[in-house]
Amino acid sequence: xxxxxxxxxxxxxxxxxxxxxxxxxxxxxxxxxxxxxxxxxxxxxxxxxxxxxxxxxxxxxxxxxxxxxxxxxxxxxxxxxxxxxxxxxxxxxxxxxxxxxxxxxxxxxxxxxxxxxxxxxxxxxxxxxxxxxxxxxxxxxxxxxxxxxxxxxxxxxxxxxxxxxxxxxxxxxxxxxxxxxxxxxxxxxxxxxxxxxxxxxxxxxxxxxxxxxxxxxxxxxxxxxxxxxxxxxxxxxxxxxxxxxxxxxxxxxxxxxxxxxxxxxxxxxxxxxxxxxxx
Numbered sequence: 541x542x543x544x545x546x547x548x549x550x551x552x553x554x555x556x557x558x559x560x561x562x563x564x565x566x567x568x569x570x571x572x573x574x575x576x577x578x579x580x581x582x583x584x585x586x587x588x589x590x591x592x593x594x595x596x597x598x599x600x601x602x603x604x605x606x607x608x609x610x611x612x613x614x615x616x617x618x619x620x621x622x623x624x625x626x627x628x629x630x631x632x633x634x635x636x637x638x639x640x641x642x643x644x645x646x647x648x649x650x651x652x653x654x655x656x657x658x659x660x661x662x663x664x665x666x667x668x669x670x671x672x673x674x675x676x677x678x679x680x681x682x683x684x685x686x687x688x689x690x691x692x693x694x695x696x697x698x699x700x701x702x703x704x705x706x707x708x709x710x711x712x713x714x715x716x717x718x719x720x721x722x723x724x725x726x727x728x729x730x731x732x733x734x735x736x737x738x739x740x741x742x743x744x745x746x747x748x749x750x751x752x753x754x755x756x757x758x759x760x761x762x763x764x765x766x767x768x769x770x771x772x773x774x775x776x777x778x779x780x781x782x783x784x785x786x787x788x789x790x791x792x793x794x795x796x797x798x799x800x801x802x803x804x805x806x807x808x809x810x811x812x813x814x815x816x817x818x819x
Contacts, residue, residue: 542573543595544625551598551605554627555636562596562625566616570623574614588614594625608632664737666714667721675736675744682746683794690748691788693801694731694758696724698741699780699813708772716770716779717741727761744801751787758783758816766814782808783816 544562546554553559564570575586591614596607610628617624662674670678682691698704698720705713717737724735724743731754733747749757762781769776784804791797804819811817 541591541593541595543597545597548598551596551607554596554609555607555630555633560627562594562627563617563620563622564625566621566623574623588616588623590614593631594627603635605636606632606634607636664721667717667737669721669725669743670734670736672736672738675738675746678734678736679746679794679798682748683788687748689789690750691797692747692749692754693786693788693797694733694745694747695738695784695798695801695805696720696743696745696781697783697805697809699782699809701741704777708774708777712770712772712777713741716777719768719770720765720779720781723761723765727757727764730760731757744798754785755816758785762814762816780814782813784808785816785818 544564546562550559554562574589576589577584577586579585591611594609594611596609598605608631610631612626612628615624615626616622662670664671682688685691698716701713701716704716720741720743721735721737724745728735728745728747731745731747732749733745735743735745738744747754762783766778766780769778771777782805784801784807786797786800786804788794788797791800800819804817807819808815808817
């Protein structure tokens with residue numbers, strides 16, 4: 541078991557699991573301590589000695605803070621010319637004092653990291669909008685809100701998207717979806733809603749808005765989407781979408797609301813595309 545002294549900040553980072561690999565330069569001391577020579581085929585080769593635990597200290601004197609911590613393994617990095625101590629569970633702490641301010645800061649950081657991780661899990665990796673899993677969770681909450689009578693589902697599908705992939709390639713198809721995701725995020729705020737990628741080229745906006753307001757806002761969205769073209773070396777691509785809309789108050793369940801919006805989408809497709817239909 542080895543004792544390693546570190547500075548105050550590194551000690552705290554190890555204590556609170558913010559650092560899990562402790563690096564030490566390959567000095568003569570550490571080479572002597574950690575490298576074990578052996579002879580193979582008349583040649584000397586070295587292996588790295590493995591230990592079960594380390595003592596990490598900070599400061600001087602008998603009352604210095606000290607951690608006894610598992611050492612899962614020791615590696616050598618040729619690129620950095622360092623030994624890497626992979627740290628595991630803390631087995632014992634001595635003379636450690638955690639201030640309330642530091643505790644509060646740590647808790648805030650952990651909560652922020654947790655929120656960022658949850659947000660990442662709920663995002664579609666290509667477009668950056670929320671994914672279907674998040675939509676289903678949100679929908680379960682939205683139908684129980686006091687304003688659920690204004691809840692509506694807007695199903696949105698890119699017109700002739702297969703032709704974009706077939707004629708211009710999937711990379712261009714991805715650029716179309718990214719472009720559409722940005723437009724939908726911008727307009728979802730105006731619709732008092734949130735946008736989700738349902739699957740493929742299909743998106744859903746869950747919105748809280750009255751029937752009297754929605755048609756003009758969706759027409760603005762439809763026109764804005766086709767106002768710009770996606771560049772391609774063959775020719776620039778015009779993007780249009782079809783939409784189907786349904787309101788929760790006119791349905792018996794959230795599943796029916798989604799199905800009716802999907803039905804409206806197919807009506808829009810059958811009636812010529814680049815249009816909005818209510819179901």
